[in-house]
Amino acid sequence: MSTNITPQHLEKIVPQAEDFLPLLGTDYVELYVGNAKQASYYYQTAWGFQLIAYAGLETGLKDRVSYVLRQDKITLVLTSPLQPDGDINNHINAHGDGVKVVALWVEDATKSYQETVKRGAESYMKPSIQEDEYGRVVFSGIHTYGETVHVFIERKNYTGVFLPGYKPVDKSYQTKTTGLKFIDHMVGNVGWNEMNKWCEFYAKVMGFAQLVSFDDKDISTEYTALMSKVMSNGNGRIKFPINEPAEGRKKSQIEEYIDFYNGAGVQHIALATDNIIETVSELQARGVEFLTIPASYYETVLERVGEIDEDLEPLKKLGILIDRDDEGYLLQIFTKPVLDRPTMFFEIIQRKGAQSFGKGNFKALFEAIEREQKERGTL
Ligand code: FE2
Numbered sequence: 001m002s003t004n005i006t007p008q009h010l011e012k013i014v015p016q017a018e019d020f021l022p023l024l025g026t027d028y029v030e031l032y033v034g035n036a037k038q039a040s041y042y043y044q045t046a047w048g049f050q051l052i053a054y055a056g057l058e059t060g061l062k063d064r065v066s067y068v069l070r071q072d073k074i075t076l077v078l079t080s081p082l083q084p085d086g087d088i089n090n091h092i093n094a095h096g097d098g099v100k101v102v103a104l105w106v107e108d109a110t111k112s113y114q115e116t117v118k119r120g121a122e123s124y125m126k127p128s129i130q131e132d133e134y135g136r137v138v139f140s141g142i143h144t145y146g147e148t149v150h151v152f153i154e155r156k157n158y159t160g161v162f163l164p165g166y167k168p169v170d171k172s173y174q175t176k177t178t179g180l181k182f183i184d185h186m187v188g189n190v191g192w193n194e195m196n197k198w199c200e201f202y203a204k205v206m207g208f209a210q211l212v213s214f215d216d217k218d219i220s221t222e223y224t225a226l227m228s229k230v231m232s233n234g235n236g237r238i239k240f241p242i243n244e245p246a247e248g249r250k251k252s253q254i255e256e257y258i259d260f261y262n263g264a265g266v267q268h269i270a271l272a273t274d275n276i277i278e279t280v281s282e283l284q285a286r287g288v289e290f291l292t293i294p295a296s297y298y299e300t301v302l303e304r305v306g307e308i309d310e311d312l313e314p315l316k317k318l319g320i321l322i323d324r325d326d327e328g329y330l331l332q333i334f335t336k337p338v339l340d341r342p343t344m345f346f347e348i349i350q351r352k353g354a355q356s357f358g359k360g361n362f363k364a365l366f367e368a369i370e371r372e373q374k375e376r377g378t379l
Pocket of ligand 1: 185187268270347357
């Protein structure tokens with residue numbers, strides 16, 4: 001098993017955070033989807049993930065099927081139901097395709113469960129052991145916002161490709177990587193006045209600390225607004241911004257999400273690359289759709305961010321945004337929603353020193369989202 005951690009040079013110690021679990025990194029992200037077989041083809045073909053493991057009828061499962069995809073340190077699991085009833089169907093019925101599990105890699109899944117439940121987490125899965133010829137994995141889990149859950153994975157005594165019960169897939173179909181490296185952060189959208197409650201949950205139950213906070217003055221356009229706080233664990237490997245809608249003249253993107261997702265859930269997954277121009281060129285060539293930014297953004301951007309290593313022209317052509325903080329700069333771009341409902345999307349990010357989240361781009365970004373909302377009749 002590869003170690004799903006942020007590279008050393010990007011690690012940051014967050015002083016107020018208490019790493020009592022401790023969290024070693026993101027282990028995997030599992031989406032419940034209507035058709036895992038075809039979704040897996042999309043992530044392989046368009047995104048350059050590799051299919052590495054499978055579980056389904058052929059491995060003895062009767063009620064569901066899961067495809068495990070990997071690119072560098074990012075592992076996605078796509079799961080679909082095989083029967084008409086049950087939790088997976090109910091999840092898809094309520095939310096459409098979406099993230100069910102944000103699995104966290106821990107040293108000790110039993111202790112992680114005890115420590116978080118003791119601090120008020122609602123149990124999702126008591127510690128349990130699964131074994132196969134490659135060793136044993138200890139699982140446990142707790143609920144977080146909406147119907148999303150965190151599963152703690154202790155895999156120090158396991159050498160298999162993913163988890164017990166999955167068979168490795170050695171397929172001849174291999175697409176070229178798009179250079180995606182690891183999950184930089186994962187954002188949750190929660191309902192009106194719920195941001196603080198969930199930030200407190202991450203602080204109290206998981207020992208996270210708040211890195212930054214943005215209010216509706218930071219994140220508003222003429223029409224819409226939202227608020228956001230970024231929570232991080234102590235070693236900085238897990239960063240969860242939490243958004244809530246704020247009052248504006250029109251319906252914000254967070255409300256649109258909550259309406260279509262039927263509640264709180266994962267809004268976007270930010271994937272890191274070492275070369276955003278190459279990664280985004282490749283993704284666009286393979287049909288991944290991104291939000292477009294008006295050419296006028298690039299007329300003034302360098303006055304705001306100063307000198308950068310890249311030529312502006314390819315950034316402008318691809319629609320990549322730039323922002324700077326005290327520590328350096330970052331390049332980022334956002335896809336359109338990747339599901340039928342206007343819910344989850346991806347961010348591609350390349351950090352060149354900056355540890356922030358692109359505050360300087362919020363206005364241009366939200367105006368781009370409003371143009372999309374207008375098309376959908378949901379602004
Ligand atoms: Fe983000």
